[in-house]
Amino acid sequence: MADETPVTTAPPPTSTGTLPEVTKEDEQPQESLVKAISEEVPVVGFLQPKEGEEPTIRKPIPQSLISFKEESNIVADLSDSERKALQELKQLVQEALNTHQFTAPKPPPVQAATQENPKPKKKPVPNEVSIWGVPLLKDDRSDVILQKFLRARDFKVKDAFVMLRNTIQWRREFGIDALVDEDLGDDLEKVVFMHGYDREGHPVCYNVFGEFQNKELYQKTFLDEEKRTKFLRWRVQFLERGIRKLDFRPGGVCTIFQVNDLKNSPGPAKSELRLATKQALQLLQDNYPEFVAKQVFVNAPWWYLAFYTLISPFMTQRTKSKFVFASPAKSAETLFKYISAEHVPIQYGGLSVDYCDCNPEFTIADPAVEVTIKPGTKKIVEIIIYEKCTIVWELRVVGGSFKVGELGKILLTIDNPTSKKKRLVYRFKIEPSY
Template sequence: MLKDTLQWRQTFDIESLIQQDLKNDLDLEKVVFNHGVDKQGHPVCYNVYGEFENKELYEKWFSDGEKRLRFLRWRIQFLEKSIRMLDFGPGGVNTVFQINDLKNSPGLAKRELRVATRQALQILQDNYPEFVEKQVFINAPWWYLAFYTMISPFMTQRTKSKFVFASTAKTPETLFKYVNPEHVPVQYGGFSVDYCNCNPEFTINDPASVITIKPATKQTVEIIVNEKCLLVWELRVLGWEVSYSAEFVPSNESHYTIIIQKARKMSPADEPVISHSFKISELGKILLNVDNPTSKKKTLLYRFKVCPLAE
């Protein structure tokens, strides 16, 4: 197998491929991209198959054999560059965490994509074994789960142990088992936003907390403040359909509570992440209140940062 791989790398001219500039193919940046790391430090690679529902994009990459080969070379180049960023020293991170988004995926219906996918899988199996830590399939439709159930008896236990499937409703919950919410893109239920200065106070390195809110209950997040500062926080509830309010309660009981945000009914149509800040001039605590009147449990994500006041 090693001999065959070395021969393939020479025939495919991997070293020359690595040097090629494919930056003009920016439409593929939404199809395959690296974003953050999992809880064990493995780089996370997203494969978004629904992008191929775009007819123009599909024709550009799969309408004939030459275009499919071009796509294949781009995908191998992306993989090679990702692998060369891994650490193969003792104790190093030497595998990639793969997330496959099947939302609006063309599936098995489009022959050209099916052929290209089969070619890519064959190359990966033959020449890049054991480079994947986990394969997580999110937004998985029922037919995909049925297909996997049918073929799983033919897989080894080791291979099956790497596969995880999640329906659309279970996607954020499943991702948070393996990837912290600050590393999960906003479109998948997390806090991480690419190319956005909407809240520059936070980065992918600022940790977030996750709380499950039971049906028909109220959850209060208490943030104790022991200094004069500007407190900045982010908050989101997956699916919303809850009421949200915020207030500052001074430690001095003779002082009044300050309402920062009146109780507001949040709907799924609202912006996914709420950002707030409050200038604190005395000791006390911030209370973030989320009232879940629904019969479903809700997932609350939040994080905050204490910023010193300017002199």
């Protein structure tokens, strides 16, 4: 998230009707990728090389770069210096609450011309400030929130406090509390959506910018500044709603697993998308620290890795360890490493469909079995039958059912005549049949 960001005072918060200014310098694709990856914020759709340009580096897309274990948010697990930094930040927050630094100052009361018996001044009462539904202090979740800002600024207390203060001010000016309940429509529900959980319990967010190949949707979203402003508010609203479902208790899951689908991602000619994405990126990196558990890029073309290779020397090992790239042929297999098949959407090779879709037989509560079929071999799935029943099965994206009238076995044989190994995902359910 903020591993590579220079520790400086954050830029002034953006008001509701104003978008962050993007300069010509910001529109450089390579610099955009550097900033996006170093801040661990998903950004796709505008990083393709311009026509006539071709990076000189072409390497196989790696499945993973470095093993990564997410840091513990339990205070007892922090180092001595990190615990000290947390205490110092809490002291700064308390002082700010006492002096109402996090809230807009109230206008002075109108005083009468004469006061016969002036009342003694009351001692100021500290105000209470919450962020993502969590009070800044005196809550068992407060330390987890403050640690996010500390990690974003490498545990430099003053810089973390400045970031926190600016974030609170931006949230007030942007109208976050009202925005969460605002109706902004569902036109973009296929562009960014939450679906299932990874193997460690993180909610999974899918970013599918290839949807903007639809010309009508693209123009409706980015054609002018008013539409881009609405898109930005929708993106912030979506993130806010997702964050409020996280568990900020010590040891809880308080980060999101990001899947970025690069298939048919619009190229650099889509300047409106590039501008809107940069504006969203600026807000996310300034105001949402340490909310990404891992970034997986699926359907990644070779040029994406080429750009990543060029900018990776500027990133810390911690940042690089959170990134995984998968070519189109390896996308499903890569997702299965981190997300069980019953939680992976069917369009990505998994078994999970929308609740309103056409698969009432299975839910995410029905586990799937994953096996690898070696080249030139067959896999036999054995199902033991103990009573009259109906067998319902699902093999990857192919399913079926079969009524059984006697005891015995059902054998599903999957043949792999190719010279390459294949990954099989299946599940079945036995239902009484009368």
